[in-house]
Amino acid sequence: xxxxxxxSELITTRSIASNMxxxxxxxxxxxxxxxxxxxxxxxxxxxxxxxxxxxxxxxKEDQWIPDEAIDIRTLGKGESINIDLNTESVNNxxxxxxxxxxILKNQGIKYxxxxxxxxxxxxxxxxxxxxxxxxxxxxxxxxxxxVWDSLVESNPSLVxxxxxxxxxxxxxxxxxxxxxxxxxxxxxxxxxxDSWQKWIYKNNWLxxxxxNKPIEKTKINISGIMPDYLFPTLDGFVDVxxxxxxxxxxxxxxxxxxxxxxxxxxxxxxxGQVVNYLGEIDRHRLxxxxxxxxxxxYDLSILKPRSYILIGNSTDWAADKKEGLRKMNHALHGIEIxxxxxxxxxxxxxxxxxx
Numbered sequence: 001x002x003x004x005x006x007x008s009e010l011i012t013t014r015s016i017a018s019n020m021x022x023x024x025x026x027x028x029x030x031x032x033x034x035x036x037x038x039x040x041x042x043x044x045x046x047x048x049x050x051x052x053x054x055x056x057x058x059x060k061e062d063q064w065i066p067d068e069a070i071d072i073r074t075l076g077k078g079e080s081i082n083i084d085l086n087t088e089s090v091n092n093x094x095x096x097x098x099x100x101x102x103i104l105k106n107q108g109i110k111y112x113x114x115x116x117x118x119x120x121x122x123x124x125x126x127x128x129x130x131x132x133x134x135x136x137x138x139x140x141x142x143x144x145x146x147v148w149d150s151l152v153e154s155n156p157s158l159v160x161x162x163x164x165x166x167x168x169x170x171x172x173x174x175x176x177x178x179x180x181x182x183x184x185x186x187x188x189x190x191x192x193x194d195s196w197q198k199w200i201y202k203n204n205w206l207x208x209x210x211x212n213k214p215i216e217k218t219k220i221n222i223s224g225i226m227p228d229y230l231f232p233t234l235d236g237f238v239d240v241x242x243x244x245x246x247x248x249x250x251x252x253x254x255x256x257x258x259x260x261x262x263x264x265x266x267x268x269x270x271x272g273q274v275v276n277y278l279g280e281i282d283r284h285r286l287x288x289x290x291x292x293x294x295x296x297x298y299d300l301s302i303l304k305p306r307s308y309i310l311i312g313n314s315t316d317w318a319a320d321k322k323e324g325l326r327k328m329n330h331a332l333h334g335i336e337i338x339x340x341x342x343x344x345x346x347x348x349x350x351x352x353x354x355x
Contacts, residue, residue: 011103012115013043019109020044026053027096029089033060037089039096045109048100052083052093168351174203175347182246182313182340189245190228197243200310201229206347207241207308210234215292225280230288230305232298240281240307242274246340250312251324261324267337270309274335281305307335314339 013021026038034057041050055064072081085093099118107116152159181187181199188195200206201214214229231239250267254260263271281288285302292298314322329336 009099009118010115011099011118012113013103013110014113015111016042021109021114023050023100027092029092029096030086034058036064037083037085038064039093041096041100043100043104043109048097048104054083171205171347171351174206175344175351178203178206178340178344178347182315182344185247189243196245197228200241200243204231204241206343206350207231208346211239212298213296215296215298225276227274227277230292232292232296232300236299236301238281238300238302238305240274240277240305242270242277242307242309244270244309244311246311246313248311250314250337250339251321251328253321253324259320261321261328263328267309267311270311271332271335271337274307274309278305278307278334304334309335309337310340310343311337312339314341317341 012024014024016022021043023041023043026040029037029039029052031037036055038053038055039050040053041048043049054067056067057064070081075081102118103116107114148159178199181196187199190197192198204211204214210233212232212234214231217226217228217230227240227242229241231241233239244266248266249264251261252264254262281302288302289300292300292302314325317325325337325339
């Protein structure tokens with residue numbers, strides 16, 4: 001095989017029939033001064049075919065000439081033809097098939113005479129500058145699963161690090177998306193595929209790692225006033241989340257009582273909704289536990305759920321207003337109001353990014 005200036009092998013194909021090409025140069029499997037084994041290959045739309053040929057020459061200046069072919073149909077009973085392949089020959093054959101498979105998968109069968117540059121894996125030098133490009137080539141070639149499986153077998157600790165890095169990268173993307181959504185604004189509370197409710201439930205890890213997959217109200221056959229989702233905790237209980245808009249006001253300073261605060265209409269309405277939810281959940285507790293077991297397989301105790309209301313954005317709040325919310329939250333029993341800034345801070349903390 002010839003090589004180009006980058007050290008890649010050049011493989012030339014030539015059409016010999018419909019959807020079939022011949023490889024111009026043979027792959028050398030094993031070579032001695034006066035004899036060698038070569039693999040003469042052909043590609044067709046269904047795969048690779050070829051012949052292993054033994055060649056000889058009288059002197060080093062002579063051309064390689066194939067041994068006279070033997071028609072195996074002339075062999076008698078008990079006669080056979082054996083071609084021994086040493087380890088290097090097998091490796092060379094495997095390498096040839098891998099290169100041809102790459103051409104077949106990425107280029108297909110092309111009419112006429114075509115030339116392809118195929119890198120020899122043994123000659124590839126990975127540097128800081130080219131490693132990303134090689135990884136992308138592996139992924140684009142469809143070998144990512146094979147590479148991952150090999151990594152699992154050969155270096156499980158590296159796989160763990162890569163998995164963690166992937167998870168962190170996804171979380172970082174979601175935190176950045178949350179920040180952009182808050183800056184852009186205009187998203188609906190419940191309507192549409194990009195509503196706050198759908199986005200928050202999809203990225204519920206922002207509330208902490210102690211939750212299983214949320215339980216949709218529509219999938220449990222319970223009558224009465226129910227929140228859209230229940231959040232099963234890892235310790236076998238349930239939390240409730242009510243989602244409002246980041247533009248909603250949360251607390252207002254009580255002008256008649258310096259240093260005092262009161263809930264806004266929006267926050268007060270949300271608190272009332274959650275109180276109703278908790279009453280209905282307590283009334284249907286056994287029924288809900290049974291339905292959740294049937295639909296989700298969770299053994300949950302719907303005992304005194306904790307409740308969270310996500311509303312407003314405390315990004316520009318002064319210290320006294322933040323203290324006011326903390327005092328107001330302390331007065332609630334089993335209900336806590338969080339702002340979207342709180343949620344963003346939790347996400348940043350989870351991925352350890354500067355705020």
